[in-house]
Amino acid sequence: MTEVPTTVSPDHSVWHAAQIMLSEHVSGVPVLADDGVLAGIVTEGDLLRRTELGTAEAFPNPSQDADAVARAYVKSRSWKVGDVMTTNVITIDETTDVHEIVTLIDQHDIKRLPVMREERLVGIVSRADLLKVIATGKPDAEIRGDEAVRRAIVARLAETASALSAQPVVAVEGGIVHVTGDIRSRYEHDAIRMIVEGVAGPGFKDDLSISGKKVL
Incomplete structure (x- = not known):
């Protein structure tokens, strides 16, 4: 995992979060509240439907209820990270094994999992970290006889x-x-x-x- 990942605050601007993702070469950043508790995560996906991109109305969904439409409106226009971030974050702890991590990433179609120690963020595991596990692997020794x-x-x-x-x-x-x-x-x-x-x-x-x- 990546220990002590770069984080942002719910009160930071989306432009600040985007600049961090670009400079750190990551596609998502954990969001910590003032007390250090994980409040959410802001990702590239959260910033796809934006007025700056001309995509705020690009994906209309007539079946959405009024609350969902209002939420989409705020998310596409607000400058605050707290308004655009994903709040229902799936997390793991330090003892979670690789098989369970892969299963969670695959089932929920996500790219990263915050690693928690009780309620405190201590790291983040991404798909890139899983590739490192594969890259360091070796073929099984050939069996003789x-x-x-x-x-x-x-x-x-x-x-x-x-x-x-x-x-x-x-x-x-x-x-x-x-x-x-x-x-x-x-x-x-x-x-x-x-x-x-x-x-x-x-x-x-x-x-x-x-x-x-x-x-x-």
């Missing part, structure tokens, strides 16, 4: 059962992996190839077929 390789591939294929229409037959002889069976699509072929390469390294004898046709 024909039977050990076969068992490892079969186990991983079983773990991927929901993505495959059927489990292929796997044999390993002299370090060469042979995979046979009928599959549903090229995507299944790619999934099987990925699993085999992850265990035994690149290259395997491919006797898979899609609807009776050999995969080329």
